[in-house]
Amino acid sequence: MNHFEVREGELHCEDVPLSAIAAAVGTPVYVYSTATLERHFTVLRQALRGHNVLGDPLIAYAVKANSNVAVLRVLARQGAGADTVSEGEIRRALAAGVPPERIVFSGVGKTAQELAFAIDTGVAEINIESEPELDLLAQIAAGKGARPTIAIRVNPDVSAGGHSKISTGKADSKFGVSLAEAERLYAKAAASPHLNPVGVTCHIGSQITDLAPLEAAFAKMRALVERLRAQGLTVERLDLGGGLGVPYFNMPEPPSPTDYAAMAARVMTGLDIQFAFEPGRLLTANAGVLLASVIHRHDRPEGRRFVVLDAAMNDLLRPAMYEAYHDIRPVRPRGGPEQLCDVVGPICETGDTFTRDRMLPDLEAGDLVAFMSAGAYGAAMASEYNTRPLIPEVLVSGDRFAVIRERPSYEAMLERDKVPAWLA
Ligand SMILES: Cc1ncc(COP(=O)(O)O)c(C=O)c1O
Numbered sequence: 428m429n430h431f432e433v434r435e436g437e438l439h440c441e442d443v444p445l446s447a448i449a450a451a452v453g454t455p456v457y458v459y460s461t462a463t464l465e466r467h468f469t470v471l472r473q474a475l476r477g478h479n480v481l482g483d484p485l486i487a488y489a490v491k492a493n494s495n496v497a498v499l500r501v502l503a504r505q506g507a508g509a510d511t512v513s514e515g516e517i518r519r520a521l522a523a524g525v526p527p528e529r530i531v532f533s534g535v536g537k538t539a540q541e542l543a544f545a546i547d548t549g550v551a552e553i554n555i556e557s558e559p560e561l562d563l564l565a566q567i568a569a570g571k572g573a574r575p576t577i578a579i580r581v582n583p584d585v586s587a588g589g590h591s592k593i594s595t596g597k598a599d600s601k602f603g604v605s606l607a608e609a610e611r612l613y614a615k616a617a618a619s620p621h622l623n624p625v626g627v628t629c630h631i632g633s634q635i636t637d638l639a640p641l642e643a644a645f646a647k648m649r650a651l652v653e654r655l656r657a658q659g660l661t662v663e664r665l666d667l668g669g670g671l672g673v674p675y676f677n678m679p680e681p682p683s684p685t686d687y688a689a690m691a692a693r694v695m696t697g698l699d700i701q702f703a704f705e706p707g708r709l710l711t712a713n714a715g716v717l718l719a720s721v722i723h724r725h726d727r728p729e730g731r732r733f734v735v736l737d738a739a740m741n742d743l744l745r746p747a748m749y750e751a752y753h754d755i756r757p758v759r760p761r762g763g764p765e766q767l768c769d770v771v772g773p774i775c776e777t778g779d780t781f782t783r784d785r786m787l788p789d790l791e792a793g794d795l796v797a798f799m800s801a802g803a804y805g806a807a808m809a810s811e812y813n814t815r816p817l818i819p820e821v822l823v824s825g826d827r828f829a830v831i832r833e834r835p836s837y838e839a840m841l842e843r844d845k846v847p848a849w850l851a
């Protein structure tokens with residue numbers, strides 16, 4: 428079922444015409460579908476639960492993909508946990524009602540303050556990514572008389588394919604420790620009175636559209652668990668990360684959650700352990716669109732058509748950063764012939780180009796367009812570059828919608844800057 432479809436000539440999110448949101452909130456604006464978020468979570472959970480070997484795994488939603496508290500709340504109500512990478516994300520997850528025992532804390536550079544906060548919060552697991560981090564955590568825990576639960580993040584040295592900027596599982600990437608190091612660090616943690624190692628974790632990349640690298644990584648993780656257990660160490664949890672790709676229009680089709688779960692179950696057959704997964708994009712990407720207005724259509728006499736939008740790379744960075752493809756649809760399609768267009772934003776960078784040479788239907792100043800599949804790594808990666816206020820976010824549920832992040836005023840933006848007294 429698709430909750431973004433054209434009805435009576437206009438693109439809707441669930442039962443709300445997108446023009447109604449544009450009229451009420453203005454553009455650019457991110458719009459999310461509650462029903463889609465819930466459906467994505469349910470589909471994944473059912474796929475995983477369909478295999479006895481996987482049990483009832485923790486689905487720790489990767490907050491970085493879309494960290495709005497209302498979005499987190501939708502998922503938390505379904506039973507999702509949270510995979511977090513900063514104190515800010517832990518605070519967001521808690522604010523959304525995710526219980527600490529379902530919060531996982533990852534990241535290569537957690538500060539002492541963040542580690543202390545995670546201990547005090549009682550998160551389910553701190554994923555340790557290096558020996559210095561292990562030592563720092565042990566020292567902080569000793570100071571508090573605490574014994575935090577940890578997992579070791581392993582870099583299984585598997586190439587996930589896809590864009591190099593979002594591949595994390597090769598030996599030379601900054602994430603985690605090698606398989607051999609993981610064994611040593613696990614034993615070291617087990618010997619520490621201040622650490623409670625319970626498992627191992629991996630995450631090899633994002634927007635993965637081939638099961639083979641995931642399968643290779645999972646097999647290495649299973650073998651690692653077995654080696655650790657053979658040494659008499661207790662290993663209760665195996666966190667297999669996120670990374671499963673989603674369908675982006677015109678891009679390679681990813682495997683379905685059903686095939687992904689079947690592969691995981693096959694690799695893990697006979698392994699008795701508590702599993703966790705950390706999907707981000709899978710849950711949110713296709714649950715959101717970026718709604719924008721055409722400011723100008725600039726037809727150069729020499730022959731290029733520029734469609735200039737009020738949205739820019741600071742609002743949706745993915746095309747500029749990863750050459751990512753987002754389907755761009757007119758909210759009220761007029762029909763008629765398509766024409767080659769460059770779709771650009773107003774920022775003073777050539778990179779502020781959403782697409783070049785794309786066939787698009789006729790678009791005129793004032794028209795609304797929707798960037799599809801923008802619910803993940805959209806608003807979460809936005810900035811105020813060119814002093815453009817962060818854009819609002821709206822959540823739709825049936826025929827209702829609510830602003831879940833307000834557009835800040837210019838006054839609020841400017842107030843954050845302080846002119847020192849000596850310049851007054
Ligand atoms: C540790 C960790 N877990 C989970 C994710 C979520 O990835 P994705 O959105 O591709 O599922 C990421 C980001 O890639 C990550 O770094």
Ligand SMILES: N[C@@H](CCCC[NH3+])C(=O)O
Nearest residue numbers: 593633634745749803804
């Ligand atoms: N930001 C990336 C995904 C990064 C995943 C982070 N672990 C994207 O938009 O595709």
